[in-house]
Amino acid sequence: xxxxxxxxxxxxxxxxxxxxxxxxxxxxxxxxxxxxxxxxxxxxxxxxxxxxxxxxxxxxxxxxxxxxxxxxxxxxxxxxxxxxxxxxxxxxxxxxxxxxxxxxxxxxxxxxxxxxxxxxxxxxxxxxxxxxxxxxxxxxxxxxxxxxxxxxxxxxxxxxxxxxxxxxxxxxxxxxxxxxxxxxxxxxxxxxxxxxxxxxx
Numbered sequence: 309x310x311x312x313x314x315x316x317x318x319x320x321x322x323x324x325x326x327x328x329x330x331x332x333x334x335x336x337x338x339x340x341x342x343x344x345x346x347x348x349x350x351x352x353x354x355x356x357x358x359x360x361x362x363x364x365x366x367x368x369x370x371x372x373x374x375x376x377x378x379x380x381x382x383x384x385x386x387x388x389x390x391x392x393x394x395x396x397x398x399x400x401x402x403x404x405x406x407x408x409x410x411x412x413x414x415x416x417x418x419x420x421x422x423x424x425x426x427x428x429x430x431x432x433x434x435x436x437x438x439x440x441x442x443x444x445x446x447x448x449x450x451x452x453x454x455x456x457x458x459x460x461x462x463x464x465x466x467x468x469x470x471x472x473x474x475x476x477x478x479x480x481x482x483x484x485x486x487x488x489x490x491x492x493x494x495x496x497x498x499x500x501x502x503x504x505x506x507x508x509x
Contacts, residue, residue, distance in 0.1 A: 314343040317443040319431035323466045326394040329486050332455040333381075334388045336372050337363070337420070338409070339458075342432065343446045345424070351434035358433065359411070359426055365418035371450055382415050389413040389422075442466040459485045 316339045330338065341361045349358065368381065388409075395405045413422035424432065435441040444465045449458045463484050467474045476484070 314446040315443050316343045316446050316449075317345075317348070317432075317435055317441055318342055319435060319438070320440050320442055320466050321395060322393065322428075322431050323442050323462050324484065325396070326483070327486070328391040328393070329488065330388070330391060330455060331384060332453065332458065333372065333384045334391070335455050335458045336450060337368070337384070337388060339446060339449060340368075340371070341422075341424070345432055348436040349433050351429065354429060354433050356426075359424045359429075361420075361422060361424070363420045365420070368420075378418075385413060385415045385420055456485050456487075 340363060344361050344363075346354075346358055365378070365381065389412075391409045392406050393409065395407065396402070407427050408425050409428070411423040411425050413420065442462060442465050444461070449461060452458050452461070463481075464474070
């Protein structure tokens with residue numbers, strides 16, 4: 309059941325890693341799922357049931373301000389089920405892991421059910437002792453209409469502890485916001501880069 313004070317808590321790797329491009333609806337659903345997890349649960353106490361989730365279609369309509377047809381939501385869920393994240397290793401061989409977000413995700417009887425990939429256990433559970441995590445109220449992102457707003461908000465929350473200037477290259481910011489170089493948004497992003505360069509002169 310959704311509550312106004314539901315928290316999304318996830319390891320910083322899930323904020324800054326390379327994640328397959330998601331729509332604004334998919335980002336909201338993903339964060340809604342994460343908010344249901346027992347994020348500060350000790351790793352040794354995590355069971356298979358802790359990876360499972362269920363979200364009703366009604367909840368999505370109410371909380372995500374989703375107004376499209378049922379088949380559109382089904383398409384969003386179907387696409388979300390194919391998403392992966394890339395975890396890069398800090399070694400000379402430039403090693404990396406590609407991990408599916410879900411073991412399974414289903415849409416049945418107006419409910420989205422499924423199971424988070426257990427490979428993500430250290431990125432979603434036992435975070436309290438690690439300190440390397442980002443948290444925010446779910447309600448804060450549900451009002452956003454753009455995926456870029458959500459991604460930028462998560463990025464700023466991740467760096468909130470710095471309590472000052474955040475220095476990031478334009479290229480890194482582009483990747484953080486998942487702005488594809490072939491998209492219309494990239495043209496607008498390049499214009500932003502042009503403005504920033506001019507502003508520094």
